[in-house]
Amino acid sequence: MLLKNNTISIPPEMLTSWQTAVDLIAKVAKVPASLIMKLHANEVEVCIANNNTDNPYTPGMKGKLGHGLYCESVIKQQTELHVENALNDPLWSQNPDLAHGMISYYGLPLNWPNGETFGTICVSDKKAKGYSADIIMLLECFRKNVESNLEILDQKEKLVQANLLLETRIAQRTFELEKLNNELMQEIDSRVAAEKLLDIQQRFDIVTGLPKFNQLETMFNQLTTKNEFTCISVIHFSITNLKVVQDGLGYDISEKVRSIVAQKLQRFMTNNTYLAIVSETTFCIVITTKKRLFADKIANFCCRLCQHFGQEIYVEDLSLSVTTAMGVAFYPNDGSRFMDLSRKSSAALSHCETGNSNSYKFFNQKMESELSSRIQMESLLRGALKRDELSLHYQPFVCTQSKNVVGAEVLIRWHNPTLGQVSPTEFIEIAEHSGQIIELGYFVLRSALKQLAYWRELYNQDFYLAINMSPIQLKDSYLVDKIVNLLELYKIPGHLLEIELTENALIHDTVCAQDVLSKLNQHGIRLSLDDFGTGYSSLSYLQHYPFNSVKIDRSFIRNLDTSEQSRQLVSTIIAMANNLQLSLVAEGVENQFQADFVATQGANIWQGYYLGKPVDADDFAQQYLITSITSQD
Known part of the structure; x- marks a missing residue:
């Protein structure tokens, strides 16, 4: 077989x-093998193979013609070949690729512009599989891309031959024009392929294969336009312990859990039920009906889901418990637009997640x-800095040995004309969810360090400030x-600043947390673990x-007067901190007994209302700094 064009060299x-292209195809199609095959006189060769570790094919491998190869059939017939299970197909039950374990296949022919065969582009799997329309479309897209490349190579070869007959000046100009055309064609082909792939990725989740959340809104609008259904429900379904699974067993296991949950949810879907993925932990279900009640x-549907997911699942021989929660909103009772209903079902979900696992809640007026x-608070918080509504208060740290104030914890306060004094537990959570915590964090750092510099210069005293840090702030590069x-x-020397972190700040991204805390430590900045003993x-x-x-969590200090167990726990924690040469702060000291007990056990610092409440900068200086100077004099 004479294959003139296949002698043309393909550029790197x-x-x-x-x-x-083949790497992307393998990833999207979730197959071990994605190949571009090249035809020779008596054999076919693996020209390009994807980089999967379980791909049995490598570039340069060859197969003899005449033995019933999948690709040989595609080349001879010049049409697509789709084999779902060769083991059950008499035509393919003896083909050589079964030696590599490949029992499903889909391939398309690749040809030069003159019709001469180049080879094939194909995918293959070790399990029976019917390839979806999206995957077939993706292969067709890349087939066109490769054949466009072949056309460019063919044109280039013809130009080279023609240039041999032309003068050097004309040949050079022709080469430059051809080069520009080559770059343009590659750019167009790459853009088309990227657009096709991006369209697939935008519409479907790679892990679960489910449509993404934005697809539901279009479907919902179509349903409401038809006016065929008396009621539509929007359900947010969350895997509430997926983060725990990921932290304990790794990302790969959590991804498999998510995939298994998706498969289980799909079994509950009917003709009038639609399922999509919202995030790593959350799915959205839309159910339509014409019936009453x-x-x-x-409620019955949600109960069945709760019951079903109350059973353990198995992932790689591991028996795992999955905890779930659901929030439900109804059209038209709770809203007429999809995003409003989605927001409300998500709000119902958040109420559910604070209660028992595997439960659900309907959205209500409360x-x-x-x-x-919450929306009002978030809106007002956005302008709080500009309106000068935020301020800092300082609560003293008192040395248990010298009884002197050695530092203070910095606490942010918000007073709004409409809302009044807003609790930090309320607006800090909102700031974290809205992303405003970064801006608020910079405000606290800048204002607190400026105040510390002023006090150091005015009172000639060195004491430190402790500033709380959110998990979101740790991700700020x-x-x-x-x-x-x-x-x-x-x-200000680094050791006069202490960053307080809770366990919650560390579990979100351990790699990021380790990097940030290591860099802070290198600059001499102190680090404190808050709420110690609760995680x-x-x-x-x-x-x-x-x-x-x-910092010992205040819940242990609170019960020192009445609980022997609390006294034992506090004693143990203080002893451990001393052995590790860590400074220990007893937080929430409210009376003399608590102060005396933790001091006797070896605590270094008192903090609590008994020693001093949080006050603004002027009152703090008046009560602790000026008083301290006077007493020293």
């Missing part, structure tokens, strides 16, 4: 482009009121540089992070 950049039917209040720059600006991983954090101090 084109091979790299093809490699990217719809709320009762949805949630509506809370939602409106500018955080460390910002802190260091502020310390340099106000000429299940507190001890491990002391081993893996460079903490200088720990």
